Amino acid sequence: MKILMLTWEYPPRIIGGIARVVHDLSHRLIKDGHEVTVITYKEGNLPEYENDKGVEVYRVENYIIHPNSFIDWVLQLNFNMVAKATQIMNEKGKFDVIHAHDWLVATSAKTLKQSFEIPLVATIHATESGRNSGIHDETQRYINDTEWLLTYESTEVIVNSNFMKNHIQGLFGLPFDKINVIPNGINLTNFNGIERDYDFRRQYAMDNEKMILYVGRLVYEKGIQHLISAMPKIINGYNDVKLVIAGKGGMLDELKAQAESIGISNKIYFTGYLNSKQVQKIYKCADIAVFPSTYEPFGIVALEGMLAGVPTVVSDVGGLNEIVDHGVNGMKTYAGNPNSIADSILTLLYDKQLCTKITKAAKQKVKEEFNWAKIAQDTHYIYERAICKTVAEKQKEQIAQENARKTERTNNTETEITNLLSFKKKHAYA
16 A cells, blocks of 8 residues: 655654654554655755655755744645645655644645545544643634544544544544544564663762653643642652653743742753653653643653553543553543642552552553554554545445436437427427
8 A cells, every 4th residue: 555644743853742653653554565655844954855764754845935924834834745745646656545644734635635536544643622721812723623624524534542532523523433543652662672771860860869750842731830739749758759851842941930939949850852762761760750731632651651661650631541540550640630649659659569560560551552563454444444435435426427417318318309299299280
C-alpha cells in the first residue's frame, strides 16, 4: 500500500506528541511492506528530502510571503503541501490512502482527497475545545471548525482513547462507527542499555533526595501548577525530595514565580528543554514520574515512565485514566487536586514493595498493549476499510448516474413515441 502522511511536525522537529507517533507508525508500516511518504514543514537547515530508514520525508518551506497570523501561516503551509504532493504523484503515481494528522493539515488533506479521489483517514490527536475547556474566541472557533471539517471529509477517523471517541462524537456529531480507537504506542527498545547515571542525576538532585519527575510541555492543561501546589505537603511528609520539571513552554516564568511565592524554590529544578537521549537518562534517574494533566487525550509520557520502570502517577482524566489502573500498574489522582497528588506520591515514597509491584505490572502492560506492531496492523485495517468504502461509494455513484441516464433515455423514448402518435393521429384526420 502506498501511504501519504501529512503532518506539521516530524523528527527532529518535535512540537508535541504527533511527531513521535507519525515517526514510529511510519517505520512500522515500512517493516510491514508498505511504502510511506511523509510531507511536513521544513524548519531551519533540515533537508528538503530525506530517506529516513525507508520512510521518504519531504519538507516544504513556508517563507515566501510573510503571514499575518498563525492561521495564515498554516494555510500557506497547506498550499505548499498540496503542491509537493501533486509533484510527487506526477512523478511516482497516485497514493492509495492519505493519513492526515490533526487540523493543521486539514486543507491540504481535503484538497488532495477531492482532486485525486484518494481515500482520507484522519487522526485527531487533541481538540481545541478540550485544550481550552471550550471555545472562547474567533481563532479557537476557526480551529474547532477546521477540526470538524477534517472529520467530515474523512472516510474513517482514528482517535487514541475511548475518552477521545466520546469527546469528538459529542463535539462534532460524527457517526459513532466512523470513529476508531487505536492507542498510541511506544518503541519498546527506548530504554534498552540505559542505566541510572549518578553523575547525570547529580545535576538535578542530591544522592539522598528522591527525584519526582515531570516531563512535558509547560502549559496549563498539563497541570504542573497543581503538582507544585502539592509539594509543601509532600515535603512535610518526606523532606528529602526534589521535584524536577523537564520541558519548555509558556508557563515557565509563572511556575517559577509560584514556587518562589510558596517558598519551595530550593526543592524544584527546571531543566529546560532536554533532547531525546537526555530524556531517556532522566527517566532512569527518577524515583517517581508524575503527570497531573487536567486534559490529556492519550498521554504517551505515562507509557515512557512505565516502560522505564519508574513508578508512575497520573490524573484520572482522558487517556491517562485508561492507561493506569490505580494501585495495579500505577497510581491515580483526582485531576486538579494537589492534596490527592501529594497522597499518591507519599504512598509510593513510603512503600517500596508497592513500587516494585506496580512497575513490573506497568512494563508488562506497555509491552502487550502499546507495541507498534499491533498498532500498525490495526491502522492498516482502517486504511483498507476507507479504501473499500470509497470504492463502494464510487460504484454507487456510477450506478446512480447510469440509472439517471437510463431514465433520461426512457423519458426521451416515451416523448418520441408520444410525438409520433400525435403526428400520425393528426395526419390520419387530415
